[in-house]
Amino acid sequence: MAKSTDLRVVGAALYFAPITTRVPLKFGTETVTSVTVARASVTVTGADGRRAVGWGETPLSVQWVWPSALPYETRHRAMQAFCARLAAAWAGFSGSGHAMEVGFDFQTQELPRQLASFNAGQPEGVEPMPWLAALVCCSLFDLALHDAYGRRLQLPVYETYHSAYLGRDLSEFLEPASGTDISFRGAFPRDYLVASPSRRVRAWHLVGGLDLLEAHELTGKEPNDGYPVTLREWIRRDGLTCLKIKLRGQDAGWDYERLTLIGAMAQAEGVEWLTADFNCTVTAAAYVNDLLDRLRDEHPRIYGMILYVEQPFPYDLEHYRIDAHSVAARKPLFLDESAHDWKMVRLGRALGWTGVALKTCKTQTGALLSACWARAHGMALMVQDLTNPMLAQIPHVLLAAHAGTIMGVETNAMQFYPEASAPEATVHTGLYTRRHGCVDWSTVTGPGFGMRVDEIPRRLPPPVVQCGA
Numbered sequence: 001m002a003k004s005t006d007l008r009v010v011g012a013a014l015y016f017a018p019i020t021t022r023v024p025l026k027f028g029t030e031t032v033t034s035v036t037v038a039r040a041s042v043t044v045t046g047a048d049g050r051r052a053v054g055w056g057e058t059p060l061s062v063q064w065v066w067p068s069a070l071p072y073e074t075r076h077r078a079m080q081a082f083c084a085r086l087a088a089a090w091a092g093f094s095g096s097g098h099a100m101e102v103g104f105d106f107q108t109q110e111l112p113r114q115l116a117s118f119n120a121g122q123p124e125g126v127e128p129m130p131w132l133a134a135l136v137c138c139s140l141f142d143l144a145l146h147d148a149y150g151r152r153l154q155l156p157v158y159e160t161y162h163s164a165y166l167g168r169d170l171s172e173f174l175e176p177a178s179g180t181d182i183s184f185r186g187a188f189p190r191d192y193l194v195a196s197p198s199r200r201v202r203a204w205h206l207v208g209g210l211d212l213l214e215a216h217e218l219t220g221k222e223p224n225d226g227y228p229v230t231l232r233e234w235i236r237r238d239g240l241t242c243l244k245i246k247l248r249g250q251d252a253g254w255d256y257e258r259l260t261l262i263g264a265m266a267q268a269e270g271v272e273w274l275t276a277d278f279n280c281t282v283t284a285a286a287y288v289n290d291l292l293d294r295l296r297d298e299h300p301r302i303y304g305m306i307l308y309v310e311q312p313f314p315y316d317l318e319h320y321r322i323d324a325h326s327v328a329a330r331k332p333l334f335l336d337e338s339a340h341d342w343k344m345v346r347l348g349r350a351l352g353w354t355g356v357a358l359k360t361c362k363t364q365t366g367a368l369l370s371a372c373w374a375r376a377h378g379m380a381l382m383v384q385d386l387t388n389p390m391l392a393q394i395p396h397v398l399l400a401a402h403a404g405t406i407m408g409v410e411t412n413a414m415q416f417y418p419e420a421s422a423p424e425a426t427v428h429t430g431l432y433t434r435r436h437g438c439v440d441w442s443t444v445t446g447p448g449f450g451m452r453v454d455e456i457p458r459r460l461p462p463p464v465v466q467c468g469a
Contacts, residue, residue: 246279308380332354398441
């Protein structure tokens with residue numbers, strides 16, 4: 001059903017900002033020392049001809065979205081090229097409606113076509129770009145679209161996810177799992193979101209595989225930039241109560257020692273919760289089960305502190321249909337890399353997964369739909385980081401606050417490149433500094449995502465692509 005508030009996209013611009021990490025970030029089989037942050041502006045218009053511009057941003061985390069033996073730079077350049085391709089596709093897209101409706105139509109109609117065409121044109125020997133990488137490239141435009149929608153109506157965008165603005169209910173986007181009496185007819189995203197979210201959100205700190213834990217591990221080569229270097233320093237400075245521990249998933253001895261070392265420090269420093277993240281490196285449930293059982297028997301308090309386990313198994317869930325019920329019987333088990341969309345969440349639930357880690361880098365539209373599907377089916381939610389700096393941090397924390405997570409939000413850009421967000425921090429200090437174990441989004445006010453871009457003293461380079469109006 002058409003609405004007077006419907007919009008369509010008439011222009012898009014793309015910007016790239018390279019960032020170097022102050023310390024390396026190790027996860028899975030790869031190490032991150034730099035990242036390109038992709039920023040987009042999207043111009044929209046409605047039937048009355050009024051226009052608005054919205055902003056979106058996502059780090060192009062190549063190693064996370066495209067694990068491969070291909071050289072990093074080959075994958076990096078491909079993702080940048082695909083972002084440029086998508087800018088033109090968004091500017092020329094004819095779909096209209098609420099931002100979520102336009103975003104859904106683009107992702108289901110145009111994005112698969114663009115990805116197939118892009119992959120067909122790649123040089124021989126370059127493997128196809130995976131869907132997760134395509135979603136990340138799409139996400140900055142989708143985020144900008146949601147921001148522009150709210151800005152055009154002069155409303156916070158989270159106040160628009162209901163029937164007054166959406167012409168389609170959730171039954172036109174989602175299908176319930178078979179064998180349930182769940183119905184999405186007459187339901188809208190607002191029905192599954194927190195009505196009055198807290199402005200302070202518990203912060204999870206990432207402990208990477210190369211992160212130093214104690215002062216005796218220092219070599220003298222660490223950055224001397226005024227920020228903590230060891231985990232113990234971070235816990236004390238930021239009052240941290242939640243730690244996410246990156247594991248190898250292919251070395252049980254190392255993983256167990258890492259968990260027990262960090263667990264012991266956590267107990268001593270007043271940390272309350274831990275989570276174990278295997279980053280898709282495990283291929284058998286027994287690996288995780290044996291690790292958890294040993295921890296339960298030898299270190300029951302540390303075992304009790306583990307709130308959930310994150311994505312042990314390969315992210316191609318359709319190919320690696322590993323029965324996860326035995327892991328979930330021990331600890332809540334959350335999809336992350338596998339949770340491309342609600343259909344993958346549905347498959348994960350059938351395989352035994354009990355929770356979903358949402359990410360705005362898979363698009364705001366997709367995150368909302370996955371959240372609604374998961375909530376309706378009794379699955380728990382988290383919102384996980386992509387080491388989001390700058391503008392990317394704002395919708396990321398907003399999603400966590402409104403989705404109602406099992407415990408706060410992962411946020412770690414301040415660990416790896418804090419100065420990258422210095423301009424944004426002049427306006428939103430509480431979003432880029434963790435205090436008393438929390439981030440604070442009280443300064444996020446106004447239409448769209450409330451980013452207040454016009455007040456942020458950031459000088460952008462010329463756009464690498466500018467299409468349409």
